[in-house]
Amino acid sequence: MQEYPNNLAREGEIRIPSGCAISAAISRTGRKFSGEGIIGSMIPMHDRSNGLGGGFAAYGIYPDYKDYYALHVFYDDNSCRTDCEKFLFEHFEIVRSEIIPTRKMPEITDCPLIWRYFAVPEHNRLMASQLTPDEFVARCVTRVNAEIRGSYVFSSGKNMGAFKAVGFPEDVGRFYKLDEYEAYLWTAHGRYPTNTPGWWGGAHPFALLNYSIVHNGEISSYDANRRFIEMFGYKCTLQTDTEVITYIADYLLRKQGLTLEETASVIAAPFWSTIEKKPPEEAEKLRFLRTVYSSLLVTGPFSIVLGFEGGMMALNDRLKLRSMVVGERDDMVYVASEEAAIRVMEPELDRLYAPAGGEPVIVRVKEEM
Amino acid sequence: MANENSVKIIDAKSLEFSALNDIIRESGDCVIENALGQRFIAAGMSYRSIKIKGTPGNALGAYLNGGTVEVFGNAQDAVGDTMNDGRIIVHGSIGDAAGYAMRGGSIYVKTDAGYRAGIHMKAYRDKIPVMVIGGRTGSFLGEYQAGGVIIVLGLHTDGKPIVGNFPCTGMHGGKLYLRSDCKNVAFPKQVTAKKADESDVAEISGYIKTYCELFGADYDALTDSEFTVVTPDSKNPYKQMYVQN
Numbered sequence: 001m002q003e004y005p006n007n008l009a010r011e012g013e014i015r016i017p018s019g020c021a022i023s024a025a026i027s028r029t030g031r032k033f034s035g036e037g038i039i040g041s042m043i044p045m046h047d048r049s050n051g052l053g054g055g056f057a058a059y060g061i062y063p064d065y066k067d068y069y070a071l072h073v074f075y076d077d078n079s080c081r082t083d084c085e086k087f088l089f090e091h092f093e094i095v096r097s098e099i100i101p102t103r104k105m106p107e108i109t110d111c112p113l114i115w116r117y118f119a120v121p122e123h124n125r126l127m128a129s130q131l132t133p134d135e136f137v138a139r140c141v142t143r144v145n146a147e148i149r150g151s152y153v154f155s156s157g158k159n160m161g162a163f164k165a166v167g168f169p170e171d172v173g174r175f176y177k178l179d180e181y182e183a184y185l186w187t188a189h190g191r192y193p194t195n196t197p198g199w200w201g202g203a204h205p206f207a208l209l210n211y212s213i214v215h216n217g218e219i220s221s222y223d224a225n226r227r228f229i230e231m232f233g234y235k236c237t238l239q240t241d242t243e244v245i246t247y248i249a250d251y252l253l254r255k256q257g258l259t260l261e262e263t264a265s266v267i268a269a270p271f272w273s274t275i276e277k278k279p280p281e282e283a284e285k286l287r288f289l290r291t292v293y294s295s296l297l298v299t300g301p302f303s304i305v306l307g308f309e310g311g312m313m314a315l316n317d318r319l320k321l322r323s324m325v326v327g328e329r330d331d332m333v334y335v336a337s338e339e340a341a342i343r344v345m346e347p348e349l350d351r352l353y354a355p356a357g358g359e360p361v362i363v364r365v366k367e368e369m
Numbered sequence: 370m371a372n373e374n375s376v377k378i379i380d381a382k383s384l385e386f387s388a389l390n391d392i393i394r395e396s397g398d399c400v401i402e403n404a405l406g407q408r409f410i411a412a413g414m415s416y417r418s419i420k421i422k423g424t425p426g427n428a429l430g431a432y433l434n435g436g437t438v439e440v441f442g443n444a445q446d447a448v449g450d451t452m453n454d455g456r457i458i459v460h461g462s463i464g465d466a467a468g469y470a471m472r473g474g475s476i477y478v479k480t481d482a483g484y485r486a487g488i489h490m491k492a493y494r495d496k497i498p499v500m501v502i503g504g505r506t507g508s509f510l511g512e513y514q515a516g517g518v519i520i521v522l523g524l525h526t527d528g529k530p531i532v533g534n535f536p537c538t539g540m541h542g543g544k545l546y547l548r549s550d551c552k553n554v555a556f557p558k559q560v561t562a563k564k565a566d567e568s569d570v571a572e573i574s575g576y577i578k579t580y581c582e583l584f585g586a587d588y589d590a591l592t593d594s595e596f597t598v599v600t601p602d603s604k605n606p607y608k609q610m611y612v613q614n
Contacts, residue, residue: 339406
């Protein structure tokens, strides 16, 4: 029989009131604002995380390099960096490389080396590959993450970036000095890892090209989704379920050309009984999406915010097993796991509502950035 | 110990939830200002009048055992989780899973409720929990309801249906009232939804009166309208599923 050490709290003796937290803020007019508000929004939700992961995605932060892919990379050590940079220098023309500025602080420890590169695909390689620049970059990111020891590209979009770490989100925000960046869209995540390790690469957001995902929940369909998406060249290397949603979004939006609404109808497909009640044309379309992409139905509880160039989409699982509220004020739209988080960013709201399960909330910036 | 007759004002700004609850526990009646996401406010407490300004956090009044909690704003998820007695009044909306497994007392909400309001509400002898929602509710209203009374008044003005999908799934006790003819609502097979008659409405007139007093709605107009009352077909639908009992 298993002996329990005396000093270990047993089930029922300890309560960890956690459950992940997400938050997002976007200006519909494309007005840029600092990361201070979004960092503050995570404070009342502190107890939803347990200090094993926090992160942010910011859109519009690199206007001087907006035509370059901004590659954010974690390295275990300098020898990993040497290996990875050999690959990067072969495959990209890099106009600037630097250590991402961070604050030394006691709350964030065991930091990897954190670098960023502003880059475009190396011309001859790109021509030879006959790929689009986006596809070329996506494949390079997948190769680094799957094949190069101790190197993880955790952000690879243009004029946007993901910033993440092991720690509480409000500390992670200060660690990366996000109050010094200005973005038209911020998303944020506080992590309470349930089944998988809390490590730097496993913190949210998960980003590929311009897509980023923050997620509160747990995907029951992870392996079914992973098996399907890996048929198309993606590799799930980061040891946590959320990664697969990012690849699903990239696959459906960029490769299959689906709209955001259609993508929502795939990953949070309505029940057949709900589809039957829709008008014939809509029902036909929903039946088509559920049938063709049945392996991309994401089951289990989730609330997510998908960030993309020029906008965001917030979505709950169809049973709404995680909370999510939306607030609006003037040009701003806010999304969060809790109303309190929104009230930090904007105490007075024009409108506050809870979208239904599977009902996407899509916000686009009016002018292209 | 503070004088029970005085009303203490507590500024919750930047207070962590356990610190705030410690202060409440040491106070008698109190007014909490600047609440912002603190969880478990008034959890397990009795005999107090607690007024809250701001946005209280999840599990407000969980295991509440008496007294009154009044929120001048919206409340988040799991309001009145497993509450046993007392009253929670929300001058706004409430989040998901309100009144989860509540077994006594009452919850009055001025506007809307989220998903799973009244999930697994239960009653025993004189303990009859009551939830009155002024606006509309999300899906799975009264899921696994085993007892008590849920009333939805449909005073919302956003044009959405009074209830989302799958109300009363797994219901096997209690009563659920919707101020609507419910023509477009699909109920599960194991419940009976019928037009409420005079005696049905009379049973809940006191609760509606309380709602009107709290939030200033028109009692006559409300009680004159059509209600649908939902009850389970059998008190024990699972009677012979496992063993004879």
